[in-house]
Amino acid sequence: MDLETLNQQIAEIEADVAKKVGDMQAVDALRSLDTSILGKKGTLGSLIGGIKDYPPAQKGQVGQTINAAKKRVKAIIDARHAALKQAAVSADSAGAMAHDPTLPGDRPTMGSVHPVTAVQWEVERIFERLGFTVEAGPEMESEYHNFEALNIPASHPARDMQDTFWLTNGSVLRTHTSPVQHRSMKKFGAPLRVIAPGRCFRYETIDASHENTFHQVEGLLIDKDISIANLIAMAKTLLNEVMNREVKVRVRPGFFPFVEPGIELDMNCEICDGAGCATCKRSGWIEVLPAGMVHPKVLEAGGIDTEVYTGFAFGLGLTRLAMMKYGIRDIRVLNSGDLRPIVGRERQGGAVIVSREP
Amino acid sequence: MLISLNWMRDFVDLPEAIDVHALAEKFTCTTAEVETVEHLKVDARGLIAARVVSVADVPNAPHMRLAELEVGAGATVQTVTVAPVLPVGLSVVYAPPGASVAALSKIGTTEVAGQQSCGMILPGDAIGVPMAIKEAIFLAPDVTPGQSLPPEWFDDWLIEVDNKSITHRPDLWGHYGIAREIAAITKLPLRPYPVAPLDELQAGSGREFKIEITDPEACRRYSGIVVTGVPTQPAPLWMQLRLGHVGMRPISGLVDLTNYIMADLGQPMHAFDADRVDCIEVGCAKRGAKFKTLDGFERALTDETLMIQCRGVDVAIAGVMGGLDAEVARDTTSLLLESANFEPSIVRRTATRLGLRTDASARFEKSLDPKNTVLAIQRFVELAKPMYPNLKLTSPLADCYPAPLPKVTVSVKAKHVSRAIGREVTADEAGALLAPLGFTLNDSGDVWTFDVPSYRATNDVSIEADMIEEIARCIGYDTIEPTMPQVSLRRVAPHRLHDLENAALRHWSNGPGFREIQAYLWYNSEWIVQLGYDPGACLELRNPAADGLHRLRHTLMPGLLGAVRKNRFHFPAFSIMEVGTVFDPASKDDVSRRHLGLVMARRGKKSEDALFTELKGYIEAWSWQAFARPAGFSTVEACAGRAWEHAHQTVAIRVGDVEVGRASVVDLSLRQAMDEHLGAWGIAWAEMRLDVLADLDPVIEPLGRIPGHPRVELDYSLLVDSQVRFAEVVSQLDRFKNDLLKQIRFVGSYEGKSVGAGKRSLTFKTVIGCEDRTLVDDDTTEFCTAFEKHLAGCGFDVRR
């Protein structure tokens, strides 16, 4: 093939490519065109193999001519490729316009824990950070664990105050989480830092603010040189963390057979800020934490050496805390099994789009 | 208990302009909780005594009467009144025209029911005696008509102390005991208790009457005296007003006086007609005896009821209430006045058994100071002398105190006080703080010894910790600087069950979307009957909250199904769970169990199978996630009586190789029995023992390995009879042994036209490989041949 023919052939190929490329809409087709022209067996690519047939003086020029052509063809194909990609992006973007990005998402079914459980976990975390261990005790207790071991002998008036559910087998449904104090002393000995959340039962008539089934958390710390000053500090820490603010507290004497001295810790009323309202019975204070230094008889019953160790204990009403935290007015919703009052509105059914509820 | 500030001033010289609210707050923080503080402002101006001369009916006004009153200097007026009782000759509290009290509008001369009415006979509730509604307040005979009544008697401050906060403090059930605390708080002196001298009582004329106590532990002390010259007449106005302020109703001079002493000292007293009761025996009632109490009710006694008797005849229930027969009457001339001290638990038991809680029994239950029996009689005489000019003591004081309580001394280690309070406390400081409360510090070295006053020694203060409390509260809890404790670090084992419960609640609420509920510990009989469930033997409550709530649950299912019925109105689909205690009364050791109950409910006729499959999938996922073990389900027979266990669909759940619970779907008949609308729902459930799961040894699934040589996956479909259970197929597959086999996974189950009726196609993926080389074609062929041979041997129709 003379040079002229070669040039003509190249020109034809280039024209053909230019024409074909203009019609091409798919990247794949473009790729096969690339192969069929520029590949080793392609119309342009195969010309390289013919260089050897030219006289040595022409070889250089022929090679340059073919390579230059290949570059031009490659540029045509690449340009088309880029144009197609750009077109695809534009088309995709245009297609996306059809979707409404302001639609709510498709949400998975959400579950929830009971409000009392949520508050219980919060309290557990607070105490775990302070190095307390979490214990549990049985809901059915012996009289010994519920009363005697806590310095409440049979003749004690507190047995009346604790309106008790009795079983026909002589056991009781525990009236407080305090039996876990004794159980933990027996199990671990001193020193000891433990909390025990759990369900308690009192024989009382149910109304909006009284339940016969409710949750408490017991706290117990036994170590060397434990003081009332420590108890007050710990109680304040607990309340500050739970209420998520610096609470003002008032400490006053309180009487519970299993502590001596016994105290009541009051928190200033959030609703009236201490001025007095219906919630705090006009006192400006809300009773939140009965507590005290563990009675020596209770320590002794738990096998603790009272010469070496002292401790403090407190009880916190988890149910009441949950009611305060979530603004639940009627205690009865908690054990009713009705999901509506214990599951947040956002968790019920589809997304709330407009809310006119408080 | 209501405390009157006027009364308090008898014992402590409080400043005239004291801030009562601040005082009450201080009392709350030092002694006992004050519930309310009330300023009683009667604002009486110009009230006088007026004597009833005559009483006449008012025509056409049946509730009104026309009274003629002597108002001093021989003058009389007529006034219309609604007072129900108005004996001629007695004087009343009268507001002449121009007088005023805060509760009433202007008082003048008006026409009432056609009669001219001058001024007004004041009802008790207008002048600070709220228990006397409409009733006039009668005045003692020494008051002369026209005498003006001191306005300062009517106004008062009332401090209400929470009764629950003083149950352990017998000394605080009277004004004098409260005054002692107030004196200590305000650092003012406490006046000695004003009483007649003891020798005056011992010098009473006549014979001492006999007192016999059978059981000195039941009746610690019994004291009495006989008096004459106590005619029926009203008590002094100041006394009636004070009683009125603290919530008691004035009745008559004698009753008011004993009530006054009860509110003053805390010691109940009782008066018998001395003509009928001339000696005292304290012993138990006869079994089955009946006794008519003062309130007119007949009471059944047991042989444990402690009684006051006279010559074998019951005259009072000890510590609770006197008898009707020996009551002081209008014609009584001679009184046997008594005050006693009983074992608290006996009084409490009797009062509880009879359902008769009186002011007296409430005080005896607190374990009163035995010294107060005599003190009360001394106080009676002191107060009675000005009231009754003819008062005579016609017996010497009789006092039976067979086993005097020992004097209580408490030793306190000085270092223990500082340790408990968290700061150094010296003996001087402690001694000075406690002296106003009656404690005497004897020894002030390393060990302090305190003499405990008798009024704190009956059950209140007996050990070192009690003394520490006294010191701490007198120092003031608000002055103690809070400091975080210094503690010893120590490793304790986790409570695995509790941890698992929390983890389970978190898992099931997060991923599978269950919502936690909490139900009661007991079955509701009505509901379990509706469920057709007979629970068999249960632990039972002796005193259930209501009828039919006496049986304690063995299973969480009735509660969860109850919640399904409740929520089906509000949600088209929901999953609920409970973690709770159940009981297994048949168990030998611990009858308490902790269960996890899961229920999925969805509206839709065909939803049942899909729900059950979904639930099992969740259980499998949890089993891996929480226990690193596979979960398995095997068919079991439904438990008779547990209607929620489907006859053909109930499975036992295994985690690893431990059976942990059951799962099933609720059949149509039970769904309809629960609620007719639930017929169109699907309900799947599972109940598992968390206590068993918590005992599983922890398994850690090894991670971090990448197979060194590629694995080959081969899918097989087995055509089996629909009757054949998946579990059977699996057990057949499990019998196949081959070194190359790494896993068989379940892909899916298909039933339909292409597989033919009565058949289903189960698809599995086998994964084969070798740890030390890449498989070659021959390996695969060899495996397939062996596996297909095994499948054929099992009778499966294989489609690859």
Ligand SMILES: [Zn+2]
């Ligand atoms: Zn308030």
